[in-house]
Amino acid sequence: MITVRRNNERGHADHGWLDSHHTFSFANYYDPKHMGFRSLRVINEDRVAPGRGFGAHPHQDMEILSYVRSGKLAHKDSMGQEEVLGPNEIQKMSAGTGVFHSEYNGSQTDPVHFFQIWIEPKQRGIKPSYEQLKFDESEKQNRFKVLASPTPVAGAATINQDAKVSVAVLDPATKLDYAVDESRHVWLHVVEGDVAVNGQQLQTGDAAAVSNEHVLEIATNGSKSEVLVFDLA
Template sequence: MKTILHKANTRGHANHGWLNSHHTFSFANYYNPERVHFGALRVLNDDTIAGGTGFGTHPHDNMEIVSIPISGALEHKDSMGNTAVIQAGEVQVMSAGTGIFHSEYNKKQDEASQFLQIWLFPNRKNVAPRYDQISIRELEKENEFFQILSPNTDDEGVWVHQQAWFNLGNFTRETATSYKLHATNSGLYVFVLKGRVEVEGHELSDRDGLGIWETNSVKFKAEKDSQLLLMEVPMNIN
């Protein structure tokens, strides 16, 4: 088993006033040659958008883009004709493929919006762009991981053009559990949304991240009430 620890206070940080963003991996003006990606996981941004502001229309291509709101809501518009509001308890996915333009805006003037912006390298390039968003409230389980993303169109959650599986978990204090990886070439990136948890001998707290690979399973123990995001991705990318 190999691991790499990214404590919350070692992340890149950019505060633009309207946007306060923490970057686990190199992004925009933050560049760390030792933190460019974790396998197919290219971007993990922890963003807070002030009320009445947002990202103007901008392009993407050949990337799988996943948004997980933590609090508040964002209005999404794109060049495929989609207009939607995404909020906590939902997950959004875009396959940028041959190219899309989109915007994200916090229409609530008096409330900030927090969300995770996650990019994955795809396993197929130049696919037709697509958009999807679902509620994950009915998938939630107590003291168990529940899947919110996979490579399969008929599985629970959204799907992506990559051999990736995302799970969320809400655990009460002293709960012990484990996660079994789907593939031998996969790694698991653990991101603590809140709480404190021991993962294979590492103690993680709010917004800490831990990458783990060359193992078939990973053990967890919640040291207090905790919420975790697991991202299983291929470690080898073409």
């Protein structure tokens, strides 16, 4: 079964310096029908103006992933991490017992476009931790690149939940299959492009909740496309 959630159904907030789309209820956007999917709680697509950002704020008991599409995202936290994240990198912060962090555009001239993802943890009260991993762009070209996994995977972040996050960039007129275990559920988000997922047409910003499917056939139409896939217990 595939249930489509369209781009224009997402929550939206434009603060001038921040343009944000919320797949699930977040901040001032509240929809009781869209509080998350399985352990996936937040998918925020943010565009932040040059030199602006989010001041220091707390998190607790949440697995937080950041994935940059373009620009630079600067990060600083109470664990002593001070890093800059760019395209083809994945950042994970396990908030655990509690951590403060700030995020801001690392450029004074160019905007940053990134996705922030929250996944509810399997175990609460763990020690906070941080990972940032860079990978070659070719690793996601016409194949799935694992960004995060509950068990160690080379080049991927390890998260405290039975969830796997992957990304793929597909050339035009390309098909890619994603096998789904019968006990699993998938949330697929179209980062950019125009694809058919088991025949369902999806465009930039659209998403699909998937249950009771054995395989997802992802086929691009006339444009290069990028998808994020969340494989969830």
